Amino acid sequence: NAGVTQTPKFQVLKTGQSMTLQCAQDMNHNSMYWYRQDPGMGLRLIYYSASEGTTDKGEVPNGYNVSRLNKREFSLRLESAAPSQTSVYFCATNGQRLLNTEAFFGQGTRLTVV
Amino acid sequence: RKEVEQDPGPFNVPEGATVAFNCTYSNSASQSFFWYRQDCRKEPKLLMSVYSSGNEDGRFTAQLNRASQYISLLIRDSKLSDSATYLCVVNKYSGAGSYQLTFGKGTKLSVIP
Numbered sequence: 227n228a229g230v231t232q233t234p235k236f237q238v239l240k241t242g243q244s245m246t247l248q249c250a251q252d253m254n255h256n257s258m259y260w261y262r263q264d265p266g267m268g269l270r271l272i273y274y275s276a277s278e279g280t281t282d283k284g285e286v287p288n289g290y291n292v293s294r295l296n297k298r299e300f301s302l303r304l305e306s307a308a309p310s311q312t313s314v315y316f317c318a319t320n321g322q323r324l325l326n327t328e329a330f331f332g333q334g335t336r337l338t339v340v
Numbered sequence: 341r342k343e344v345e346q347d348p349g350p351f352n353v354p355e356g357a358t359v360a361f362n363c364t365y366s367n368s369a370s371q372s373f374f375w376y377r378q379d380c381r382k383e384p385k386l387l388m389s390v391y392s393s394g395n396e397d398g399r400f401t402a403q404l405n406r407a408s409q410y411i412s413l414l415i416r417d418s419k420l421s422d423s424a425t426y427l428c429v430v431n432k433y434s435g436a437g438s439y440q441l442t443f444g445k446g447t448k449l450s451v452i453p
Contacts (some may be wrong), residue, residue: 240413259441268445269427282442308406320441328374329429331383338368 231315232332239307239339247302247335249317257320258300259284259329260292262313269316273293275300307339342444343367346428349447357418360428361447363411363428372431373404375413377424378446382426418451425449 231247251258260272271284275294289311291303302312314336320329353359365373373390385406388395390402390411401414411428428444 233424261443266445269443271440271442275438318441327390328386329384333383 228318230317230330230332230337234317234334234335235333235336236328239304239337241308241339244303244305245303245307245337247315248299249301249332249335250299251317251319251323251330252298253257253298253319253321253330254332255319255321256297257283258294260290260300260302260320261316261318262286263334264313270316272302293334307337309336309339311340313337343442343446344428345436346426346444348446350450351416351447352452354452355418355420358414358416359418359449360415361413361426361449363413363444365428365430365435365442366411367430367442368409369433370409370430373411374431375400375402375411375428376427376429376440377426378427380403384443387426387448399428412436418449420453422452423449423451442443 230251247319256277259274261269263269270286272290273284273292275281278297281292293301314334317332318329344365357400375387376384377387388397388402390404392404396405399416403412411433425446425448427446
């Protein structure tokens with residue numbers, strides 16, 4: 227049982243390049259999330275998807291786009307990477323029960339933009 | 341005011357010590373509360389949920405005060421393996437079957453031999 231799988235684990239981009247971070251879950255959860263984590267800033271929500279076919283902006287959406295391809299997959303795209311997007315990116319998913327909304331995370335993608 | 345605020349840390353404690361982390365949240369509509377643990381360069385993982393009546397899991401005790409919008413985590417008899425960053429997490433219903441998790445910045449704990 228893989229849980230939440232992110233690819234790639236590491237990436238170096240040049241300023242202006244584009245890339246897509248992939249996330250897939252096999253937990254049959256409806257909700258999926260993309261966070262970025264920077265030193266001293268904690269985890270900040272970029273975008274989330276409550277269910278297949280819906281996406282919403284989080285706290286820091288500028289410079290990113292997302293696609294909820296199906297129930298399992300939620301991708302994050304950087305159209306024109308900037309050094310400020312150097313960060314660790316985490317995908318997460320959780321279920322719908324009110325009292326048990328534990329989030330499960332992927333292992334993270336460490337992105338450096340030079 | 342930040343949605344979730346935690347003690348700045350870091351906390352450096354000797355093995356066997358008792359350590360307490362505090363957290364406050366600003367949104368009274370928040371519905372669920374958690375403590376997550378994050379090891380260096382790893383993903384966050386659930387440590388424990390926090391219930392209104394308080395709950396305990398071995399050496400870990402969590403408390404919630406809804407009136408004060410305050411959450412705490414107590415670790416007794418600290419072990420070297422407890423060294424990690426502890427994240428206070430608040431969950432609220434945001435409509436359309438979706439829940440938003442908001443994370444505190446975390447408090448780093450180092451347990452020293």
